[in-house]
Amino acid sequence: MSSETLTNNHNLDISSNFSDDDNWYIYEPLGDLDDMNRDAIPDCQTTVPYHLYHAGMTLVSVVVLLTLSLLIKRKHLYKTCLDGAPGLLSPVHFLEEEGNRGVPIAVFGILFSSLCVLVLDANPLPFVSISSSRSREYLKILALLYYPVFYYPLIACATVRHKIGYVFGCLLSWCHCVVHVWQKVECPESPKIYRYYSLLSSVPIILCLAVLSLWYPVLLVQSFRRKGKTAEEVLGNGYYKEYLKNILAKRAPERKTSKAKPSVFSRFQSYLYSYIYTPQEGFQIPLKLTLSLAMAVLAVYQVALLLLVTFVPNIQIVRSGMTKDVTALLVQFGLIPSKNAAGLPGDKELATAKYYVWALEVCFVASLVLSCLLTFSILMQSLVRHRINLQRLYRGAVMDVFHRPRKLQLSQQGLVCWMCFTGFQAAFTCLGLLIQQVVFFVCAVAFTFLVVVPLQFGTNLYVFKVAEKMWPFWLTLVVSVLAQNGLAQFCFLERGRRPKELTNRRALYIVTYLLFPVNVLVGVLAGVWRMLTIALYNILHFCQLDLSLLGHGTEAFDPGYRTYCYYLNIEVSQSHPAMKAFCWLLLQSQRPRGPKGPQPGDVEEGVMLMKQPASKGSHHKQNCARWWLAYTLLNNPSLLPYRKGALLNSTAHKMQPGPVIP
Structure with a gap:
């Protein structure tokens, strides 16, 4: 009997064995869905539904705005009929505010955190439930206008500087805070992205509402104690006097410092102080800059939280669910070494695969922490630069800030940029943190799996093999660079004279000609290093608006710096x-x-x-x-x-x- 006949008979036997129940995996009962999704988060209904809360608070906010407009604005503007008409209250005196800054920062923090949560929400507007993706995008645009109006009374109550406004502010902040805390206590988990993402993303909102709930009563109590104080003290205009006293005060003559070269410790200390903002007597950071820094910090928190809950829980699920079948695929591709002669994965190979996935998780978390720390340090450094630039412009040193003549006057483009500044700072911080995270994560993974893991397991030593083969090339470059520096120091410069003079010109010309091919290779490495340093510098300082990422001649093309x-x-x-x-x-x-x-x-x-x-x-x-x-x-x-x-x-x-x- 031929081999072909044996093969056909064997296939017929197999088909006969599976002919009766070849579809067993299709018709097998699935069982209870709850047993399959034991970790599924059930629907949670709060005592106060989200749409009912928004409907009630919107109505209350409208009543508060109308009442304040009738009682406060009409009272202050009663001289003429037209000026005495009720009008919309100002949310923040950005250019005239010198007093309390806690309320504006808290309300802006609530608004920004609400918008961050809104971007990933399935129902952007609390009143409308939608199913199509096209209508969801339109409702997100409407929500961008709804939430600022919804939280408008929270900030307008403090602007009127009146007892009635403080009373309304207490009531609104208490209602918002109680409802938010109540909803999160009843339903701390949600199925969106991660079970605790909704709770963690709402932490800034709850903290800001708690600050408002405490701040408005303090302002109300202080308003009753201000009867004997002057208006100057009430409005906080002592800052103007302190500023004038500081710039008009007679200063003692500066002592002559020694011209000795500063030590390494003193230089490091001065460099460290450039990243630490310390309050200075007679100077106060403007309100809009303070708001911008606070929104940038919130942006770092929201983006870091989103990245963390998106990657880490999923990679942990992958690591816990890895089996020998998945490990066998990795072994076949050569990603995991196998000491088994048959090439079949065992417990050791499975542990190695899980270790690799754990290394990915560590690289992601470490790069995220590094990105957040660098972003915070850059923001603190920008705050120090803001103070320096403002002080220079206050005394008229325009060229020290802009590097070219510029008139400090109003313009249409300038007013638009002033309105967009806080939003630009938050947006640039979000984008800068995302770019840093991607770059640092790729670099950490490359270093881990090309250097650390090969050294630990002794396999996949590709980088070391390439370096071993190219060691003559690297040695040639190092020797040529050291030789040129040594000849320039000891042979081509006449020593013992100040200033130094050029000598041995014929030898200089000969060496320059002979080392030209080697310098081409050194130039290639220098070009790669230049590209990497420029990219890394721009990535690190992407969120810093006071520093242009372009040259002096092309600063106008940098929208952030402009x-x-x-x-x-x-x-x-x-x-x-x-x-x-x-x-x-x-x-x-x-x-x-x-x-x-x-x-x-x-x-x-x-x-x-x-x-x-x-x-x-x-x-x-x-x-x-x-x-x-x-x-x-x-x-x-x-x-x-x-x-x-x-x-x-x-x-x-x-x-x-x-x-x-x-």
């Missing part, structure tokens, strides 16, 4: 501390001192008075105001576009500008 420059223009031209201080002086000279004193909205009126000639009144008050105004303008050139007439008059009276006081 936004930052225009932001500084608006901030310095509209919110200069010396300008605000002398606006208050002008107001005091124009108005009699009453029991209420100046109000928060009077700073803008003071700016208008600064641009207009002084009204007729007491010559003594006019002279004092004009003298102080001229002195300020002469020592703050950035304010010149707002009072050119006063500067011309002071120059006509032979008042020469003195040295700029830093």
Whole structure:
């Protein structure tokens, strides 16, 4: 009997054996679905449904806004019929706010965290349940407008600076906080991404609501104790006085320091201090910069949390579910070494495969921690640079900041960039952290599986084999570089003279010609190193808007740096501390001192008075105001576009500008 006949008979026997129950795995009962998905998260219904909470709080928020608009805004603007009409309350005085900053930061944190959760939510609007993906994208756009309106009263209650606003703020913050905590306690788990992702992503919202719940009662109690205080102390305008005292104070002459080269420890200490922001007397970071830094920190938290819960639980499931069948596939591809003669995986190979997956998890977590730490350090360094740039612009040193002449004045593009600055900072921080995580994770995995694992198991030594074969090439490059440095130091420079002079020119020309091919190879390595350093530098400083990632000639093509420059223009031209201080002086000279004193909205009126000639009144008050105004303008050139007439008059009276006081 031939071999072909035996094979056919064998196949017939196999088919006959499986003819009766060849579909057993299809018709086998699946059993209970709950037994198959024991880790499935059941649906959880809260006592206060999400849509009911939003409907009730939206109605309450509208009532609060209307009440505050009728009681507060109508009361303050009663002089004319048109100005006395109720209007929408201002959420934050970005350019005039000098007092409490806790409420704006907390509300912006709630809003930003809500938007981060919204991006991955199946139902963006709490009132609408959708199934199609196309309508979901439209509703996300509507949600971007809904959530700022929803949380608007939380921040507007503090802006009115009135007891009624503080009472409403207490009620709103308490209601929001109680409902959020209640919902998370009843339903801490959710099936979205990870069972605890919804809870962890809501932690900033709960913390910010808790801050508001404590802050509004404190503001309410302080409002009852302020009856005996002046309006200046209430509004926190002591910062202007402190700033003027600091820049006008007489300073002791600086001691001459020795010209000795600083030690390594002192240089390291100064470098470390450049990354640590410490409060400075007589200076205060603007509110918008503080908000930008807070939103950047929240962005780091939200992005890091999303990356962590997306990768780590899944890789842990893969590691725990690995079997010998999966390990056999890895052994066949040569990814895992097998000492078994038959090439079949055993317990040792399975443990090695799980170890490799665990190494991936460690690389991911380590790269994420490194990315977060580097982002935090870059943000702290940018805060130090913000203070330096603002101080330079306050004293008129425009060239030290922008490296080219620039007028500090209003413009349409500048105003748009000022409005977008906080959003740009948060967005750039998110993108920078994502890019850093991807790059650092790839580098960590490459180093682990090309260097660490081969050294540990003694297999897959590809990198070491390549390095072993190329050692003459590397030795040639090292020897050539060392030889050129040694010849330049001891042969081609005449020693013992200051300044040094060139000698042995003929030998220099010969060496330059002979080493040209070797220098081409060194140039290739230098080019690769240049590319890597530039890429790494730009990745690390991607979230730093005060530093351009392009050259000086192409800074305009960097949208982040351009936004930052225009932001500084608006901030310095509209919110200069010396300008605000002398606006208050002008107001005091124009108005009699009453029991209420100046109000928060009077700073803008003071700016208008600064641009207009002084009204007729007491010559003594006019002279004092004009003298102080001229002195300020002469020592703050950035304010010149707002009072050119006063500067011309002071120059006509032979008042020469003195040295700029830093």
